[in-house]
Amino acid sequence: xxxxxxxxxxxxxxxxxxxxxxxxxxxxxxxxxxxxxxxxxxxxxxxxxxxxxxxxxxxxxxxxxxxxxxxxxxxxxxxxxxxxxxxxxxxxxxxxxxxxxxxxxxxxxxxxxxxxxxxxxxxxxxxxxxxxxxxxxxxxxxxxxxxxxxxxxxxxxxxxxxxxxxxxxxxxxx
Numbered sequence: 001x002x003x004x005x006x007x008x009x010x011x012x013x014x015x016x017x018x019x020x021x022x023x024x025x026x027x028x029x030x031x032x033x034x035x036x037x038x039x040x041x042x043x044x045x046x047x048x049x050x051x052x053x054x055x056x057x058x059x060x061x062x063x064x065x066x067x068x069x070x071x072x073x074x075x076x077x078x079x080x081x082x083x084x085x086x087x088x089x090x091x092x093x094x095x096x097x098x099x100x101x102x103x104x105x106x107x108x109x110x111x112x113x114x115x116x117x118x119x120x121x122x123x124x125x126x127x128x129x130x131x132x133x134x135x136x137x138x139x140x141x142x143x144x145x146x147x148x149x150x151x152x153x154x155x156x157x158x159x160x161x162x163x164x165x166x167x168x169x170x171x172x173x174x
Contacts, residue, residue, distance in 0.1 A: 017064055022107045027078060028059050029110035030087040086113040090121060092139035104137050118142070 027033075036057035037046040049057060063074045088111035094104035109124045122141035128134055 019107075020061065020064060024059055024061060026087065026107075026110045027061075029112045030085050031059075031078070031082055032085065032112050032114075033057060033059050087111070088113060088115065090125070090139055090141065092137050094137040096136070106134075106137075106139055 034049070034053070034057050036049055036054055038049050039046055048054065061074065063071070066072075066074065090106040090109070092104050092106060094102050096102065106121075106125060108128060109121050111118070111121060118141040125134075125139050125141065
């Protein structure tokens, strides 16, 4: 409702369910659905796509109420349109209160498989963390890679946090 009267919203609109926006974003990335906006370089701004291309950018779920009844056939059909498509998802590590670590997934943004610039994803993660969310999770916006853990050598004095044997750190000799 606006101050001058009701909003001009189509009859098919409804409030989104919790998590629905993220699910639609995932499907947009997975199915490689184009953006409703185009970048106009000469004006250095985004504008709406032409009307004939705008319909290609529509995405939504029609039977989400059925998911709560255990019927996921709509999602199975959607994934079935392009079963070999790929999407980029950001994985991270979440630390629990009892100091256990688990894999977690960043569900606020997904990238189409062809995207190799992760700066917007990284900015979104940082913005989300700065707003106070994800305080127990760590994410790294890079290509998939294997972390290599190197062993710590406690035999050499330079790597040891302890003073060499036979010395007294408080200035008195034994």
